[in-house]
Amino acid sequence: MNPSGRTEPRTPDVRATAAEILDRVERSGAWASRLLETHEQRFADRRDRALLHETVLGVLRGQRLLDAALQRASHRPLSELDGLVRATLRVGAYALISLDRVPDHAAVSTAVESVRRRKPRAAGFVNGVLRRLARTESEPPVRPRERTVEAWALWTSHPDWWVERVVERSGWDAAIALLEANNRPARTTLCPNGGRISAERLAATLAESGCRARPGRVVPDSLRVLGGSPGDALSRGLCWVQDEASQLVSWLVAAETGQTVLDVCAAPGGKTMHLANRVGTAGRVIAVDRHRGRMKRLARNVERCGLGQVRPLIADMTAPPPLGTRFERILVDAPCSGTGTLRRHPEIRWRLTPEAIKLISLRQERLLERAAGLLAEGGRLVYSVCSMEPEEGERVIASFLDRNPVFSAVDPSGELPEPARRFVGADGYLRTDPGRDGLDGFFAAVLGRTRAS
Template sequence: GCGRGLPPPRPLDELPARPTGPSAPVPIDRKQALAYLSITRSHPRWLVERWLDRYGFEAADRWTSFNNEPAPVTLRVNTIKTSVEALTALLAARGVMVAPGRWSSRTLVVQQGNPLATDLAGQGLFLAQDEASQLVAELVAARPGQRVLDACAAPGGKTAAIAGGMADRGLIVAADLRPARVALLARTLAGCGCRSVRVVRLDARRTLPFAPVFDRVLVDAPCSGVGTLRRDPDIRWRCTPGDLPALAATQAALLRAAAAVVVPGGRLIYATCSSEPEENEAVVERLLAGGAPFARERPAGNAPSQLIDGQGQLRTLPHRDGLEAFFAAVLRRNGGA
């Protein structure tokens, strides 16, 4: 279902106008609303129809507007090598002005200049990483000395963030499948100075070669990516709803395999950069319905309460939070202390 070409451009005076009328979850003229969101806002009709039905027109309108705006450069400070304050000063000395992130204490948002063009870029002091992605890594909440598996780790930004949160003390096994991805993962972690990480190549969809010894297991699953259209606009024309069942099947296999290596009392964290339920809560529910000895758990630590839904899951929404649409659930394995 991927690989469709871009639709031909239409004259501006032919583009559907924004619907007007009383405030309601769905405008009276649904057909006009969908035409406006899909054609004028340049989004796939199947996707904006889903957003319209779940969140209403005003939210879908703000969401598509968000996706059509340039994304800021956001940095995650590598606390293994530096601090937020020290990096802010180093960047300022090179003409790069930054501001703190809204949600994560380790995020810096670039307001002026290009940090990637400075001599700091090759020193492993920071990684360019979306703020919502950083929040997922923080949900792992591993403590120094614990064992962690990052089952789909490339390119390595979340692994490095987990290592920083553990003060680089303990053991992190970072895994991926394709050789090029494994090589990229190893380069990222070496550049960040992560001494607690061991990189392995494996197919995380299959039975893993580990006993249930990990205190934390992160499955940052391959997904449609439809939550990140602002940063990767080509996705909107590559993927179709027909892609979702196969993606969900892979995600379910990854989560099932990962569940088997969590120590009793440990946590399994499942995450995607998708907005769609089939890839998110439905995958979690499939694992729990199959009898896996886990229960949902509200994230510990500093997870912003505004971003946690009624089931204790992280859910970032562009129209509400000013972040790409990410999802994450923390599952605690039964037993243990």
């Protein structure tokens, strides 16, 4: 109580906030990244914001391993617990097992006090489970020696079915590299807004604000953040966050100054803005997406970056498109399972099913079919997904080409930066892999229309 007699507002608790976010992610299907953007504003100290991000994403990445440890310490099935209680236990377990800098007693007491404020009757249960966990799980888990799906799925916290399919298509060495890469935080990569600033000047501007960055691995002008925050440069529209693999997709479009490009499923706009830089102020990017909320975000991003050549259009491209012209360049960045982005969105692994992949691929085929009908003769269409599943990549393309003989696959190597040409396989398709390349996982194909249909 302060001298005026008023109660001081409670300082927000990082781990309590993390548990709230995790509960919403599991209960309502919300995205952790969006919730983190909102909730981190409660914390003035950047160290608290960093701990919030580390805790939420760390729990999601290690959820299966954490749950196994918690279940051994609990007399009640975790699946029967209240969602917030379960999330609080996971946050406490993460602090005990993965955060060496947090003493065990502090991890337990913080979790107990957190749940006491919201679920007071569960405080004793949480206290008992975490104390037992602290006694019995004092040593970190050991990396498996045997190469079995069950062992590696548990160790890396992935579903068995997904680990099995990764091993089948890639072999054990590549599978292990991918599974472990999915549990390492991904670097933030920036794409400079070329209409306002060069990569060299952006790097200097970042350094002036205490943000260290160095050139990307394969994309000229991209910058990888090594430390500090690029927040000031982002808010001024000098750059945006975009992984190098995503930037390569825009390179494949081969947009030229003054051209009009159709960007299908454009929101939230990273590739849209990259394309806008390519076509310049004399060109146009027609950015189409069916989600009104996501398009509002695209519009804000475009406005912040001063890219007036972008024309947003809300429409569902699986229906006959409301466009009366053909385009020389089209990008179909199709909605997908997102299995190439598990480093950034680890909750995907707990939501996705094999059945869902099949349904997603059907929508992708419809989107590609509609968009291809708008491609001019001699034009260039790029189909891309941030997925590593064959059903969403090469099989979509194979099915499309079987039905549409006036189209053919085009070797994209010539349009790529030289260091990125190694990502193009013998079949002419671009594939990136977090385990092999340190980039998000993408598939992309370039299609050309050889004659009118």
